[in-house]
């Protein structure tokens with residue numbers, strides 16, 4: 001039996017083995033392991049790549065989101081509009097600051113926040129909207145921007161899954177007030193452990209995040225804010241800097257894999273709905289997530305497993321239904337039904353860079369076999 005893993009970067013990392021070791025040696029010899037030159041160099045490269053004014057390397061994507069909200073002074077009594085279909089970290093940061101996530105439905109076309117639903121849920125207490133670019137494609141940035149301007153809200157972009165994605169040729173993470181990136185190993189720029197980044201064009205926010213990430217200290221032992229340890233490691237930054245020049249190539253590989261799926265699985269459209277790259281957008285395909293109709297999702301997943309093909313469900317349970325969110329969040333009496341439906345239908349297939357054409361072909365043959373029973 002062949003094996004198709006959901007994710008495996010070993011072939012990509014093998015080719016960069018020597019530069020990785022060189023980068024580690026430089027850091028080890030420097031004796032500086034937290035922030036410092038390696039992080040500054042990585043931040044400069046990221047600032048240039050994103051076309052924004054400031055970036056700050058931090059400890060994880062979850063911490064980047066938390067820092068973004070802390071910098072915006074989000075606190076008890078504030079409401080934050082959040083999509084209900086996303087990773088937990090998008091909204092847990094809101095609750096950790098004592099504020100209230102307000103669950104907004106998502107659109108099936110791009111899995112992004114539904115601004116029409118947000119219009120029904122915005123109030124005088126709403127401070128910000130968190131726009132998640134889920135699975136590697138930007139949400140409807142134009143609609144989110146118009147909505148935020150009309151209601152005078154901050155936009156926090158959750159770019160964890162979409163580094164390199166574009167909307168109208170502008171990089172994800174440069175549209176909003178502040179953007180949060182993740183370098184969790186499966187992300188478009190996957191690191192070697194945890195890491196994240198905050199991006200903004202606002203110098204005051206940037207300076208506040210800089211301070212918050214070192215326990216809120218403006219200078220040593222002068223704590224202006226109640227910050228925390230949100231620092232990026234030097235080794236992490238040095239290794240990420242080696243991979244950064246290749247990130248577009250990784251995205252191109254993901255795009256080629258997606259194109260293959262589109263061609264091969266297109267005829268199955270009555271049984272499944274394929275994800276689409278929408279107009280004005282550049283999709284990075286961090287995930288290739290199909291929707292399986294007629295309650296066949298779990299059966300398809302088990303069938304693929306028998307063929308040695310890994311797949312996964314991002315996300316089986318929406319955030320509004322999570323136990324720890326009860327009593328601390330609200331859907332304002334309008335349940336996010338679209339998100340609930342997606343949670344029952346989605347299935348993410350292997351799409352990582354380095355996936356071979358044989359593995360892709362094998363996966364498509366198995367999926368066709370499941371539906372056509374041949």
Ligand SMILES: Cc1ncc(COP(=O)(O)O)c(C=O)c1O
Pocket residue numbers: 060061062063086087089090132158160161181182183184194195196
């Ligand atoms: C949409 C989204 N937001 C936030 C995060 C959190 O990032 P990290 O794992 O780096 O803390 C993730 C990571 O899985 C994510 O997918």
